[in-house]
Amino acid sequence: MIDPPSLHAIAAMVLTGAMFYAFAAGKLKVEIICLLMLSIIALGLYWFPLPGQAPSDGLKLAFEGFGHYALITICALMILGRGLVVTGALEPVVQQLTRVWRFNQRLGLLVTLMLAMLMSMFVNDTPVLVLLLPILVTLATRGGMPASRTLIPVNSAVLIGGMATTIGTSTNLLVVSLATDLGMPAMSVFYFTPLVVAAAAVALPFMWLVMPKLLPDNSPEAGHSPRHFRAMLRLGTTSPAIGKTLESALGASVEGIDIVSAPERPLQAFDRLVISASHEAIEDVMRLLGATTAPLVLLERLKARSSASEEDLAVVELSVARDSTLIGRWIASSGIALTHDVAVIAVHHARSDNTDISSSAVEPPLAVGDIILATGTLTDLSRLAREEGLLMLDGYKEVPRTAKAPLALAIMAGAVVSASLGLLPIAISALGGAILMFVTGCVRFNRVGRALSANVIVLVAASIAVGRVILESGAAAWLGQLMALGLIHLPAGAVLAAVMVFVTVLTNFASNTTAAAVGTPIAFSLAQALSVPVEPLVLAVLFGCNLCYATPVAYQTNMMIMSAGDYRFGDYTRTGLPLVLIMIVTLSGLLTLRYGLY
Known part of the structure; x- marks a missing residue:
């Protein structure tokens, strides 16, 4: 029998549950939820401080995450990854991958899965997917394997690769940093890589051979209805309609x-119609009605710009990425x-709840995964x-290739190697590498906002605060004792699996970062209650936080591929x-073998 939790512990668990619910509901932005949590923690501990602490200690606990070395490391690694992308350092690899796909589709998928795992060990998961997504979509339109049968397997490979190193994802760094703060020895960059590589080898045949067969062929050639776009048509004075x-x-x-909206009377000049249809059908309607999808003045300006630059106008599909400045705005x-001297033809709004909102009477603002159909010169569109x-999904995508690409690769390699060999802490090597990216011009100072994600920064800071509250309020110890009652008679392997399942459920329906912040202190308490080593339990938490494949809301890359693959x-x-x-x-099983928990 265990003692009931203290009032502070109850409050900490209620607050954490509310945070999980808010993330899952999706009615508020992540940064708003995180700032509210930080405010509640700061004010709550100021008026009701923890035993033995002063009111000012609560303010320090709530906001010290913004200066935590884990957050500094994560930001530095974002800048390093941005340097590889903007210099085109990875472009030669991508070009070779395209050649393999054209040679053999099945071999191309296997090579892509392995390459995705390898790249995401060193570069954050999102930039890796940003590089691969347009290639897979373009190859599908040119007779390759349907994008709907490749994107989920490749995204899964990216997530598994990101699990393999301490710098692979911000979640890994957070778990390792929290565990180090709680007294566990620091882990090097490749400390648990062999475990993940072995597990990846077991999972690879499933992702390569079985996953594509479980996914639908959503290409128009297979009879699947093409993607619908919402377009506003403008009738001119010479319209035959x-x-x-x-x-x-x-x-x-x-x-x-x-037909979303249209006059019920006979059509007149300057009328506006809103329709939802495929790109091809929109063009057919434009020809029949003599209509345009953009103001005539803008279209004339684009034609003049095209003539002056000697570039043909192009129509491309642009997917709204996670860090897009257009999120929450209307076209x-x-x-x-x-x-930018481009014209928006139409917008496809992604399904986040199995509902097609392209034909809704009220146009929603842009969100992650939405696709914009735009026209202009390739220079302006890029x-x-x-x-x-x-992300440019259709048309020619020109990734900059500059003389700084080898330099960016060298800086990234230097940061990783120095940390993996123990020459420098990862925080110092990553920060030094980020500074070199700025000094050498691989990343411009005025573009640093493109490298950093405000969502991640606030989420990590809030997660550190939640983790500290869970630990210091006694909630972690109480939850650890409660879990120990149900796990005490299980073998060690089953305990590790149970911890992994617990964290996996949290990460698939809420934030993996918050799941890490909650799960790490619980792992310490559970290790003490069961008298088992803490390290395998911490790794079980880390691995569980990365098993976010089962829902589209589990991770940002899951949402990014939803529209491109037309997934449900x-x-x-x-x-x-x-x-x-x-x-x-x-x-x-691998953790049980490695730590001798028989």
């Missing part, structure tokens, strides 16, 4: 058109046309993608749950 009803103007020559008020945080919630569950099971069984 003037004086006709919309039905008679369209006739029966265009199929698959959803009409975004200023894209004025700033600048739009680069400056607004968009069930596609993630059908492929992700078996992979989670494979990884939990394999990793818990």
Whole structure:
């Protein structure tokens, strides 16, 4: 029998539960939730301090995460990864990958999975997917394997690779840093890499051979309806539809058109219609109605710019990435046309809840995974993608290749090697590498905002504070004792698997960073209660935080591929749950063998 938790412990658990619920509900932005949590912790501990502490200690606990060395390391690694991307340092590898795909699709998928794992060991998961996503989508449109059958397996490989090193993800760094703060010896960069590589070898056949068969062929060639875009059509003074009803103007020559809003009277010059249809159908309607999807003045300006630059106008699909400046904004008020000399033709809004909102009467703001159909010169479209945080999915994507690419690679290698050999702490080597990226011009000072993610910064700081509160309030000790009651009669391997399952459930329905902050102190308390080494339990928490394959909301890269693959919630569950099971069984068994917990 265990004693009931203290009031502070109860409050800490309620606060953590509320944080998980807020993340899962998705009604507030992540940074808003985190700032609210920090404020509640600071004010709560000021008015009701922990036993033996002064009110000012609560303020320090709440906000010290912003100066924590784990957060500094994470920011430095983001800058290092940005340097590799903007200099085109990884472009030669990507070009070779494209050649393999064209030679043999099955071999191309295998090489892509292995390359994704390798790259994400050293570069954050999101930039790796940013590099691979346009290639896979483009190859699919040119007769390759459907994107819907490749993106989830490749995303899973990226997540597994990120699990393999302490610098692979911000979550890994957070778990290792929290464990070090609690007294566990520091882990080197490749400390647990052999375990993950062995588990990846077991999971690879499933991702390569089975996953694609479990996923639908969502390509139009397979009879799947093409992606629908929402477009506003403008009638000019010379439109052949003037004086006709919309039905008679369209006739029966265009199929698959959803009319969102249109005048019920005969059409007149300067009328505006909102429709939802495929890109091809939108073009057909434009021809029949003599309509445009952008102001005529803007289109004339684009034509003049094209003539002056001797560049042809192009139409491309641009996916809204996680760090895009357009998130939460409407196209009409975004200023894209004025700033970048491009015209937005239509927008496809991603399904986050299995509902197609392209035909909704009320246009929603842009969100992660939405796809913008835009026209302009390739130079202007590339600048739009680069400056607004968009991914070019269709058309020619020009990744800068500069003379600084070898230098960026050398800086990244120096930071990783010096940390892995124990010459420097990872915080120092990463910070030094980030400074070198600035000094050498690989990353410009005025572009540092593109490298850093405000969401990650605030989330990590809040997670550190939540972890400290869980620990110091006694909630971790109480939860550890409660879990020990149910696990005390289980073998060590089953205990490790149970801890991994517990954290995996949290990370698939909330934030993996917060799951790490909660799970790490619980692992310490559980180790003490069960009299087992703490290190395998901490690694079980770390691995569990990375097993985020089963839901689209579990990780940001899951959402990024949702529109490009036209996935539904069930596609993630059908492929992700078996992979989670494979990884939990394999990793818990490997931990048991490595630490002799028989």
